[in-house]
Amino acid sequence: MTSWPRLDERAEVDPARHPFDAAEAADVVRRLAPPVPPVPPAAPAPRPRRRLDDAAWAASREADRLAAAWNAAMTDALMDHYGPWAYGWHWGPRSLWHYFSQIITSGPETLARVAAAIVDRRQWLEEVAERFDRLLPTLREAALAGPDEALAAWETAFGELLTAGSAWAEDPDCWLGPSSRLLTWLLTAAGLPVARSVALVDEALAPWLNRWAYLSAADVADVAERLAREVVGREPGAPAGPGRSGDDWPDTWPHGWPSWRATNRPPPHR
Known part of the structure; x- marks a missing residue:
């Protein structure tokens, strides 16, 4: 074998x-x-x-x-x-x-x-390649523009891939594998070491390992921002730039999800 x-x-x-x-x-x-x-x-x-x-x-x-x-x-x-x-x-x-x-x-x-x-496998990989051909230049340009722009670009990219991974999976029991792969591939394509990329994605998705349902929009936002902050090097909850602070977000979201961005509630997970 x-x-x-x-x-x-x-x-x-x-x-x-x-x-x-x-x-x-x-x-x-x-x-x-x-x-x-x-x-x-x-x-x-x-x-x-x-x-x-x-x-x-x-x-x-x-x-x-x-x-x-x-x-x-x-x-x-x-x-x-x-x-x-x-x-x-x-x-x-x-x-x-x-x-x-x-x-x-x-x-x-x-x-x-x-x-x-x-x-079918090959067609999916070609669709992923087309998406990466669009995302990677944007990430490179944002990195040159500054940390705030880089954070926003990474967060957008991660959110898009998480949503795409669930859509491609076509089954709420199977979203995790494609989503994890897409996030890891984007990080390695952008130049991060493989071991570091795997560790970042595993940590970001750990709270949802045993959830056999698609991520909610709030979950996607949470994972995308946490992972983007790790890549760019910002502390979770730190203001990303002018006009953005933890208090700008509501305390709760659908499905009983409290936002870790809010400062008047204990974080749901860290």
């Missing part, structure tokens, strides 16, 4: 560094794919209030094992051919295939689904 990448660095998934032809994806998958295991027989549905018997449970576990092994081999082959970015073909965010999915119904259908998933 190939040593699978974490994909924390933007260069690993930058489409400009890794050629790809969507029209050839189906042929590439057919050429590289290991033999597709036969479809296991469907396990009988358990009777009401009774679990699967031992034989049915064992058959289900074996089907999962075969599917996971095949997916791992397919991932190795795609990465060897396309590069590290292909590792995420089975994760999404708009994934047409889940990593532990059982083999679909037949070899041809399985391979067609894999090809569709790798094309």
Whole structure:
């Protein structure tokens, strides 16, 4: 098995560094794919209030094992051919295939689904690249203009990526992965070390790790500003410039979210 990448660095998934032809994806998958295991027989549905018997449970576990092994081999082959970015073909965010999915119904259908998933993965990365091509020059210009401008630009960029990550995920249970990746990639693309970028994003998103719902608008604003202040080097709650202070913000927001910017309430988390 190939040593699978974490994909924390933007260069690993930058489409400009890794050629790809969507029209050839189906042929590439057919050429590289290991033999597709036969479809296991469907396990009988358990009777009401009774679990699967031992034989049915064992058959289900074996089907999962075969599917996971095949997916791992397919991932190795795609990465060897396309590069590290292909590792995420089975994760999404708009994934047409889940990593532990059982083999679909037949070899041809399985391979067609894999090809569709790798094309979808690539299209998403190209959309990300277009967004970064717009955001990165703005961040560079703001850095030259001064810390207030840099703070505002980073906050805007982070807010946009958090919103985009949730929209791309298409499932409230899956927003965290795409959003975390996008924030980390932007930081590494802007020149921050990978370890520092990962630590900043992990800390910023830590309060929401176990929330299986999209971030609210207030949550997005909170994460974006906290992360921007860490990047620019301002203390949380410090005025960002003329006319901006902690007391300018309301004390509470929807969903019972108290603003840490307000000075007359204890912070919800630090």
